Structure formats: C-alpha cells, structure tokens
Amino acid sequence: MTSVLTNTNAMAALSTLRSISSNLETTQNRISSGLKVESASDNAAYWSIATTMRSDNSALSTVADAIGLGAAKVDTAYAGMESAIDVVTEIKAKLVTAQESSADKTKIQAEIDQLQDQLTSIAESASFSGENWLQADINTASVTKSVVGSFVRDSSGSVSVKKVDYTLDSSTVLFDEGADATTGYGKGILDSEALFTGTDGITVTISVNGIESDEAVKGYSTDELMATTGMTFTDDGDQKVATDGTDTYLQVDGEKWAKLTTTAPTTGQAIAYNDGTTDYYIDTGETPTNVTSANAGFTVYDLDITDLATVASNMGGSFTEDDALDFMIQFVDDALSTMTSAAADLGSVSGRIDMQEEFISSLSDSLESGIGRLVDADMNEESTRLQALQTQQSLAIQALSIANSDSQNVLQLFR
Structure with missing residues (x-):
C-alpha cells in the first residue's frame, strides 16, 4: 500500500541512516582521539x-x-x-x-x-x-x-x-x-x-728449662728511669742495664725496660743478665698496668706529631x-x-x-602498555570500519532518496 501520510520505506531508510551516522561518529571520534574508551559511557569498567x-x-x-x-x-x-x-x-x-x-x-x-x-x-x-x-x-x-x-x-x-x-x-x-x-x-x-685502652706491658721471651715462651710484663720507658733519682745506666756492649741502687732494669725493646730480680720467679728460668757477681732474672711478677679509656688528647682532625710527649703522658702508664x-x-x-x-x-x-x-x-x-590495551583504539581496525561505514552511509542516503521519491510517483496516477 502506498500512502502520502506515512512513508514506511523512507522511515526505514532514515532509521538505518541514523544508525550508520552514529556508528560513523563513534569511529571518527576513536580515530581523532586514538581511544576506544574515552569516557565512562564507552566502557565503565575499563575507564x-x-x-x-x-x-x-x-x-x-x-x-x-x-x-x-x-x-x-x-x-x-x-x-x-x-x-x-x-x-x-x-x-x-x-x-x-x-x-x-x-x-x-x-x-x-x-x-x-x-x-x-x-x-x-x-x-x-x-x-x-x-x-x-x-x-x-x-x-x-x-x-x-x-x-x-x-x-x-x-x-x-x-x-x-x-x-x-x-x-x-x-x-x-x-x-x-x-x-x-x-x-x-x-x-x-x-x-x-x-x-686509649690497653696496657703499658711489653712482651719478653722467657726460657724455663730450655723451653721458651712469650710473657707480658710491665714496661718502663727510658724517660721514666732517667727521672728516677740516682739512676745510672751501664752498657757492656751486649746488654744495657739501669739501676738506682735498689731496683735494676734491663733494656729489652728499644726504649722499653723490664725490671729484674735476683730470685728466679720460676724454677729453671734462664738467667737474663749477670753483672759479674750476681745473676738476674726477668721479674715476671711485674704485671702490666691496665689503662682504660684514657683521653689521649687528639683527633684525626687535629693530631700533632710535634707534641708526642703530651700524648704519651695522656695515655697513662709508662709510654x-x-x-x-x-x-x-x-x-x-x-x-x-x-x-x-x-x-x-x-x-x-x-x-x-x-x-x-x-x-x-x-x-x-x-602500566602505560596495560592502559593502552584497555582503552587504545586499533587504528587499522577503525580505518577499515570507517571506509565501510562511509560506504554504508552513501548507500543509506541513496536508499532514502529512492524512498522519498515514491510519494512523487503517486502524482502520476492523477494525471
């Protein structure tokens, strides 16, 4: 049935054209923005x-x-x-x-x-x-x-x-x-x-019954002995000794001296020195003096090697x-x-x-790659879709034009 009031063919063609235009607009937006999910309305979860x-x-x-x-x-x-x-x-x-x-x-x-x-x-x-x-x-x-x-x-x-x-x-x-x-x-x-935490001790070698062992004893400095009243020093070429008439000392380590005794501290201990008449032994009973946390009076920043005497004095003991x-x-x-x-x-x-x-x-x-997988548009796919939609749009317009011309054909019946 042909009607001049209702053109169903034109209405169908118009509906198709609207759908194609909407899809075409969506595709064009994706191409221009590069996104297939640009807003929450496109895909709420992905957005x-x-x-x-x-x-x-x-x-x-x-x-x-x-x-x-x-x-x-x-x-x-x-x-x-x-x-x-x-x-x-x-x-x-x-x-x-x-x-x-x-x-x-x-x-x-x-x-x-x-x-x-x-x-x-x-x-x-x-x-x-x-x-x-x-x-x-x-x-x-x-x-x-x-x-x-x-x-x-x-x-x-x-x-x-x-x-x-x-x-x-x-x-x-x-x-x-x-x-x-x-x-x-x-x-x-x-x-x-x-x-300074340590002792004023020195290590000496003691021989007992032919068996040698190292032992720590109190050490005296040359300066300390020289400061003692009446101290005299003797050098026989091989050994150096010092005595104040009461105590006798033997030089054993550079500027260090060990105290001697006329009584062997240990049975079988070897003689350390003989003055020609008397045998002397290292006095192992002279134990080192412990020095605990003595303020030496210098730091890495201000140490002064021209004042070592003060440092030695600050260390305590015989240094x-x-x-x-x-x-x-x-x-x-x-x-x-x-x-x-x-x-x-x-x-x-x-x-x-x-x-x-x-x-x-x-x-x-x-993260950037993951986001892209969710929302980025596939430009190859969108380009192909655009071409198809443009073709569909042209055909839809042609179909609408044909449908609109149907009402004009009715006039031919009244001529």
Missing part, C-alpha cells in the same frame, strides 16, 4: 581501571623525580666520603714516615696540617639541596635521613610511599656540628677524641713518644676502617636507588 592506573603512573613519575633527588644526595655524600678516605690515607702514610728516626716531624706536620684543612673543606662542600650527610649535629642523638624509594598500591587498594633510610651517627658522620664548645671534641669520625706515634697510626687506621664501612653503606644505598629507578621505569612502561 575506571585506566583512570586509576593513569593516576598511579603519574605518581610513579613524581616518585622517579624524588628518587633522582635522593640519588643525588647519596652520590654527593659518597663522593665526599671517598675523597675524605683518600686524604686520611695520606695522613696515615705521613705518620708512618714520621717513624723514621731521621724524619723531620715539623715538616711532616706541616703537610698533615694541609691535609687536615682539606678534610674540613670536603665535609663542608658535600652538600646537595641544603642537606649535608657528612656533618650533622649528632651530639645528643643520631639523625635519620630518608629518600623516596617507591610508590606502592597493595592488593587491598591502599597506597603508600616507601622510603630508604640512612642513619647519621658516630660511624657515618665525619664532623659533629654539636661538638663541645669548650673542648672542641665531637662524636664524628674525624673530631672524636682518641681514647714513650714512639708508643704515642704507634697509637696515632692505629687510631687513624681505625678511623679509615669506619669511613670505609660508611662509604660501603652509602654505596649500597646508591645501588638500591639505581635498581629502584630502573624498576620504576620498567613499571611505568608496563
């Missing part, structure tokens, strides 16, 4: 997941920047610590040189002074973004420095920022900014006062300048060990940060 992941990826980008800042702080501290280790190693070498009897300690100390000044310069300049990890106020408590490590979203959806901690204390800080104003001593590696120099070398070596350990810790933190940077970069790429 929600993608939006959350984009937010997390943005946070990871910020975390990557923060990690870079933290890495710079750690690298700066490590570079400073490494340079300081080189300087302290040189100071140790100078102290070893000073052990030579002909060494000019004044000139060597002048070189050490310059190296000590270099240490302060290194510590002061090892600063990045207002933070210095080589000098801090640790007088009352340690200080914890933190750098951003990662951004984490757990299985429950909770988010958190993980940090990497590094403690500034007496084993990691070179100089204590909270050092005592009166003494100048702090708790840092380079400004902490040397504490010589050579003993004081030996203790200085040991103290500096201990400081080197501590600094090396601190540098190793900084290196470990730096390595962890580098790995975290690589991980975050890979994670960000993975």
